[in-house]
Structures are given as C-alpha cells and as structure tokens.
Amino acid sequence: MKALRIVRAVGLEGLELQELPDPVPAPAQLLVRVRASGLNRADLLQARGLYPAPPGSPPDILGLEFAGEVVAVGSSVQRHRVGDKVMGIVGGGAHAQLLVIEESEALLVPQGMPFEQAAALPEAFLTAFDALVLQGGLAQGEHVLIHAVGSGVGTAAVQLVHALGATPIGTARTPQKLEQIRQLLGLRHGIACPEGPRFADQVLELTGRKGAELALDLAGGDYLPQTVRAMAVQGRILLVGLLAGARAQLDLGLLLSKRLRLTGTVLRSRPGHEKAALAEAARAQLLPLFAQGRLRPLLDSSHPAEQARPALERLQANLTLGKVTLTWP
Numbered sequence: 001m002k003a004l005r006i007v008r009a010v011g012l013e014g015l016e017l018q019e020l021p022d023p024v025p026a027p028a029q030l031l032v033r034v035r036a037s038g039l040n041r042a043d044l045l046q047a048r049g050l051y052p053a054p055p056g057s058p059p060d061i062l063g064l065e066f067a068g069e070v071v072a073v074g075s076s077v078q079r080h081r082v083g084d085k086v087m088g089i090v091g092g093g094a095h096a097q098l099l100v101i102e103e104s105e106a107l108l109v110p111q112g113m114p115f116e117q118a119a120a121l122p123e124a125f126l127t128a129f130d131a132l133v134l135q136g137g138l139a140q141g142e143h144v145l146i147h148a149v150g151s152g153v154g155t156a157a158v159q160l161v162h163a164l165g166a167t168p169i170g171t172a173r174t175p176q177k178l179e180q181i182r183q184l185l186g187l188r189h190g191i192a193c194p195e196g197p198r199f200a201d202q203v204l205e206l207t208g209r210k211g212a213e214l215a216l217d218l219a220g221g222d223y224l225p226q227t228v229r230a231m232a233v234q235g236r237i238l239l240v241g242l243l244a245g246a247r248a249q250l251d252l253g254l255l256l257s258k259r260l261r262l263t264g265t266v267l268r269s270r271p272g273h274e275k276a277a278l279a280e281a282a283r284a285q286l287l288p289l290f291a292q293g294r295l296r297p298l299l300d301s302s303h304p305a306e307q308a309r310p311a312l313e314r315l316q317a318n319l320t321l322g323k324v325t326l327t328w329p
C-alpha cells in the first residue's frame with residue numbers, strides 16, 4: 001500500500017509517499033481501504049518528531065482519522081462486515097491506502113455522506129462532543145465560548161452548540177473567518193482578536209454581565225486568563241488545545257471566587273476501552289444529528305494524497321476554515 005511516511009522527523013519536508021507492507025487485522029480489528037483521511041495539527045507536530053504515536057499504532061505513518069470501506073475482518077469481529085462504509089479515529093496510520101482499526105472504535109459513515117467529507121468528521125466532532133457534552137455537560141440555553149472558532153474542532157463545536165439549543169460565542173484572530181462562519185453556520189456572536197486575546201469584556205457584555213457557562217479552549221496560553229475572566233459563576237472550562245502556548249499566568253483568586261472547573265483533556269493517548277466508550281456514546285447521541293441533517297463537517301478543501309505536503313502547508317499557515325482531507329486511490 002501507499003502511505004504518507006515520516007522518513008526524517010524534520011517537518012513537512014521529511015514526509016514521503018512510500019510503498020509499505022499492507023497491515024493485517026488482529027481478531028477484533030477491521031481492515032479498511034481508506035478513501036479519504038483528515039488532516040490535523042497533530043500531523044504537523046508528529047512530522048517534527050514532537051507528538052509520537054501511542055503504543056500499538058504505526059509510529060512512522062501519519063494520520064489520525066479516515067473514512068473508507070471494510071475489506072477484511074478479524075475472526076472475532078461481530079458488528080461489521082466486508083463492504084461497510086466506516087470512519088473513525090486511530091492513533092496513527094490513517095494517511096495510507098489501508099489501515100486497521102478496532103471494531104469497537106469504528107463508526108458507520110452517515111448515509112449519503114461522501115468519503116472526503118466523512119473523513120473530516122471523526123476528530124473534530126468527537127473532540128467537540130466529548131468535551132462539550134460528555135465532560136462539559138452542555139445544557140440548553142447556555143452561552144459557550146469557543147476559541148479558534150474557524151478550526152476543524154471550532155466549526156464542529158459551533159454546530160453542536162446550536163443543535164443542543166445553546167448559544168456559541170466564537171473568537172478568531174482572522175475577522176474574515178468570523179464573517180464566513182456567520183454566513184455558513186449562523187454564528188451570531190464572533191469576537192475578532194487580531195492583536196491578541198482581548199475578549200472577556202465583550203463576552204460579559206454579550207451575556208448581560210453573567211459570563212459564559214462553558215468554554216471550549218483550543219488555544220490555552222494567553223487566552224486562558226481572559227477565559228477565566230469571561231466565565232460565569234460555576235463555569236466549566238475544557239482545555240482541549242494549546243495553539244497559543246502551554247504556559248499561562250492565571251488569577252487563581254478568580255478561579256476560586258467564581259468556583260470554576262478547569263479540565264484538561266486529550267483523545268489520542270486514552271486507553272482502548274475509553275475510546276470504545278466514546279465511540280459508543282457517539283453512535284447513540286452524535287451520529288443521529290448527522291442523519292437528521294443538523295450537523296455536517298465543514299470542509300475547507302480536499303486534495304489527492306499526492307498533494308499531502310501542500311495541503312499540510314495550508315493547515316500550518318492557518319489558511320484553513322474547517323477541515324482539510326486527502327483522497328486515496
């Protein structure tokens with residue numbers, strides 16, 4: 001099979017499309033012919049040797065999410081059969097013509113959704129769903145602050161918040177992205193932060209001085225102190241990404257007096273049974289919203305696998321709105 005391999009961990013110039021041996025499914029795994037795979041910031045880090053794949057995943061093939069067809073099943077597989085259209089998150093190896101996934105972690109592609117769009121779904125929507133709903137307890141009528149709202153996860157979160165009857169407030173450094181998200185996803189409250197994170201006063205104004213009940217923080221760094229200021233009493237902050245940095249100076253007094261909860265979370269390094277539990281929750285609560293047409297992956301662009309490097313460069317340059325996928329022959 002062809003796969004996007006890290007030949008030298010020096011960045012995007014160290015990636016090559018190479019011929020590698022086909023993977024073989026273990027008893028509880030599916031072998032999938034990948035039709036499309038989704039790009040992630042983690043790919044950029046891993047290409048530089050900074051975010052290694054967890055044990056059990058291919059260490060040198062990039063790619064965390066995919067959509068494709070089942071071409072073989074392990075001896076103990078029960079839920080799936082050859083020909084099923086599936087998608088999912090893997091610890092690595094998704095930018096390839098073939099991959100293996102635990103059947104407990106595979107999801108069926110929503111009816112009628114093209115592969116290049118389905119490959120944009122798992123990482124963004126499962127991350128947003130897990131953080132906002134399962135961990136954050138998102139409730140109807142709440143205000144939800146979402147940073148880097150034009151990102152893959154951000155554009156998924158806006159839709160999820162709308163679908164569950166709450167109000168998103170998005171921040172982005174690029175004002176044009178806010179305008180596009182207003183048009184494409186109906187985001188009413190967008191706060192542009194082209195000169196750094198200054199949004200707390202606006203959030204307080206938009207919420208009648210109450211503050212946001214929930215925050216999906218994909219930025220961390222200097223965004224976090226402002227986020228703490230922008231929260232309502234007993235607000236919940238889900239720290240999911242560190243786009244703006246891994247260090248922050250916080251007013252801990254505010255954290256106490258507002259009785260805030262700050263939760264850090266990551267999907268990739270979770271043990272198998274937790275990944276399977278998330279997939280099960282997504283089957284029950286998240287995927288029906290796609291079937292009802294209330295959610296859809298926002299696709300920035302899709303590129304043939306041979307164009308992986310320029311596609312990753314586009315992501316790296318922060319030019320994307322929503323997700324980028326690769327298509328595999």
Ligand SMILES: NC(=O)c1ccc[n+]([C@@H]2O[C@H](COP(=O)([O-])OP(=O)(O)OC[C@H]3O[C@@H](n4cnc5c(N)ncnc54)[C@H](OP(=O)(O)O)[C@@H]3O)[C@@H](O)[C@H]2O)c1
Binds near residue numbers: 039172219265267
């Ligand atoms: N914890 C987990 O399990 C998990 C899972 C998935 C993703 N993540 C993380 O979540 C974040 C978003 O991922 P994604 O794939 O959705 O991102 P993405 O689609 O690549 O979009 C990221 C956007 O963030 C903005 N950005 C970049 N640098 C920034 C900075 N220094 N400060 C503020 N905004 C910045 C850029 O837009 P502008 O230039 O317009 O600001 C960029 O387009 C990443 O950090 C990723 O690693 C975590």
